Structures are given as C-alpha cells and as structure tokens.
Amino acid sequence: MVDTPDKNRDKSGETRPVVRAAVPELRAWFAREVLPLEATLVQFLRRNWRDKGEIEDLLQEVYVRVYEAARRELPQAARPFVFTTARNLLINRFRQQQVVAIEAVADLESLEVSADDPAPDRAAIAHEEFRRLQSAIDRLPPRCREVVVLGRIEGLTGREIAQRLGISEAAVSKHLTRGLSALSDMLHRDSGDGARDE
C-alpha cells in the first residue's frame, strides 16, 4: 500500500532485481526514522495482541520486516510503512491462529496509515531529551545505576569501575549489560505524549 512492486520496474516495463540501499545509509535511516516510533508501535501491538509475553517478539519481527524491505528500497515515509507492516504481520498471525479477535481486527482496519500522518515534533523531543535521560538513569536499580553512571558519565573503563566499587569485573559486566538493556527500553519507549507500557 505504501510501496508497490511497480516502483521496481524500469520505464521500459522491464522486470529487474531491486537496487539495495548502502548499509550505513540503511542503518542511519533505521535509527533516525524507525526507532523513534517504538513507543507508539509497542502501544499498538499491545492493544491488538492478547499475549503480552509475545510483544517483544512481534516488535522484533516488525523491525526485521521493515529493515529487510528498506534494504531493497527506502520507503518514502517511515511511519505509514512501519505501521502497515505491523498491521499486516498481525493480520497474518490472526490467520495462522485461525482465531480472530473481533475488536482487534476493527482496530487494525481503522488504523490510519496515511502518508501525511504528522511526524513527532522533533524539536520538542530534543527539548525533553535531557530530562528523559536523567529520569531513565534514575529508574535503574541502585547498583546498576552506580555502574552505568561511573561508566558513561565519569568515563571509567570496566576495570576501573570494578576497582572503584570493589566488585568483580564479571559483576560490572553484568550490571552494564542489564543497565544498557533497560536504558534502551526506557529511551525508545517513553515518548513525550504519554505513550508508555503498563
């Protein structure tokens, strides 16, 4: 609906394999255009899929589909493309399960995916960013926060953090991993418009 196969035809009407986007460009596009939609996307998936334990996997699959489609050709507008992909994925899943949640389908059908959907206001987001970062750091578990602050803000290496706190390097590594993973969820999912996981 957003991208039609016809775009991949030459003017001569010749069918040909599609040109790919260069990888760095593709990665930059994904980080710039797709990741900021995560809060709304997660909200959409949660509203339409009963099993909350599968949301992470669904999100991953939407991302993989979007990424692989964009590798062939970058969509002109990321937002409608991402939500169309998510909707199609859910519809497919409903078909496979042969269990159709009526209200879910209603929601899916009514979903607006027009290209002129307003994009999030980037200036406002930038303004909020520092406050949000601080709040994300503050919500980490205490030990985890301490390690992340020493690493990211004080700029210590893993070994230095271990020495400073008198804990093992393996423990530092574990805290950092957990901290980064939690930060990635908080930063990608808390949007200024109140879209937030329960």
Next chain:
Amino acid sequence: MSEPNAAEVKERAAEWLQRREFWNWSEADQAELDAWLAQSSAHEIAFIRMQAAWDRTQRLGALRKPMREPQRAARMRPILLRVAAACLALAVIGAASAFYLSHTPEKTFATTIGGRETLKLADGSVIHLNTDTVLRLRMDAHQRHVELLRGEAYFEIHHNAAVPFEVIAQGHRVTDLGTKFLVRADRGELEVSLVEGKARIDASEKRDSSHSAVLSPGDVAVATAGSLSVVRKSQTALATELSWQRGVLIFDNVTLAEAVGELGRYNRRKFVIADPAIARRTIYGAVPATDVDAFIRVARNVMGLKVEQKNGEIVFSQ
C-alpha cells in the same frame, strides 16, 4: 516467528555493546561481533537499537564531562564502517558495482560459508540463498532465468505463464508451474524438493520427455548425469530440510557423520570423527547452523563424546 527470542537478542546486543565500550576490544572480538551481526537482521537491528540508545546517553556525559567523550565517539566510526563492509561483502560478492548500475539484465549473487540471503524480485518472487551459494539471475520482459552455480536455494515463485521461471543447475532444468521449491546442487547431483504447487524437472537442459517429471508437493527429485528419480517426503521432512532459513539445522535420526557433514557446509572449521564406531551413531535435535560450540556441547553432554580442538580441527572420539 522464525527469529530468535527477542529478549535474548536484546540482552546479547547490550552485552556486545558494553564489551566493546568498556573492556579491551581486539580484532578477534570485532570479528566475532561482525559474525554475530551477519547471522540475522534481528541481531543487526538489536545492535542498531542499542547503539542508538547508547549514543543518546552520550548527551548526558557530554554535559557533565565534555572532555572525555570525543575519544569514545571517534572509535565507533571505523567499526560501523567495517560492519557495513562485511555485510556488503557477504551480500554481494563480486557484484557490488552491478547493483548500482542496475541496468545489466544479469546479476550474480553469492553467500559465504554460514551466510544466508533473501532476494526479493520485482515480480514478487522470493529466492532464499543458503550457505556457500552462487546464483546468477537474468530477468527481462520475456524470461526469468536462474543458474544455480553452487549450493542451495529455496524459490517462492509468482507464477506467470507468459514469463516462465526456470532454474538450471548441474545441467538439469527445473521449470516453475506455480511453485515453492528447494534446489540443492551438491557433488554432481541435483535435488529438487517441491513444497507447494507444481514444477517440472528436465534431467537435461533440452526438453526431452523421456527424462522429465512433473513434481507435486512432497516430491523430491534427484537428478544425476544419467538418471532421474522421484521419491515422496512428508511435510515434516520437507520443513526439516527448510529449517536453514531460520538459521537452524534439524537432525532427525541422522548419523553423526551426516550431521557433521551438514554442519560443515555452514562453518569454516573442520570436523574430524576419529572413531568409525561413533560415526554411525544417530542423533536427533536442532542446532544453530553457525554455532559450532552449541553442537560441541550437544556432542559432549548428550552423546557423551570426547571433543578436542587441535590444529584448528574439531576432533570427536569416544
């Protein structure tokens, strides 16, 4: 549905990132990360996502200690470029420039050992390349023609009687009649498994009805230089054969020798079975195609074998 567990992938991405940012990082580590990224789009995306969050936290550090950050930031660039280069090389060996020139009607696609690639064609057809595969594609208004020069590919073809789709491999021809089918070229033998629809196989490039067959779902045709035979397989068996698309190898009561042979298609490391008696033992289960260590753990813990790594070889014994 076909991707690894998202929570685990996220965790792994976070682990890679902290390893790279906070600990000694060698060429070998980078190679390991590159390999992980190349394994699936899910890995690549999880890493981009983690990296993006990480880059955002830089703002926090920069505000408080502006002196420390530029060094770390400067390290990222070559790594990303290298990852990019690796991905590109994997996707389009020998054909990079052709991609951008795009008017040549013929293109060659290749995967490395352990690699996997999906080609989506403008007509809606999809071709999945398995490990170590080379395929030449020619498409125009009148023909859709694939030459499978090496390896294995799964074809999901949008049927169009006016523009037939054909695959040539090892001197045999497979013609689509509305189909999903798997083609594997291996040691002078061609194996065609029909998953859905119909296809015709001609055991020579000339259409000669004495050596041809029309396949229906479940049929597996094996063509050699002088013979063509067709057997029927269950849907489960076919699904097993296609499990590589998910990066997994399913072994359904195959011998250790066969399993190791299969694993060898996806990995550069060499396997040696030191003891003929254990070569015939059968195994059952699924392992990640490119995770040799997972297979070693199965051999050790499940089969109770001794596994040693010497001179770059992995040696199995009693």
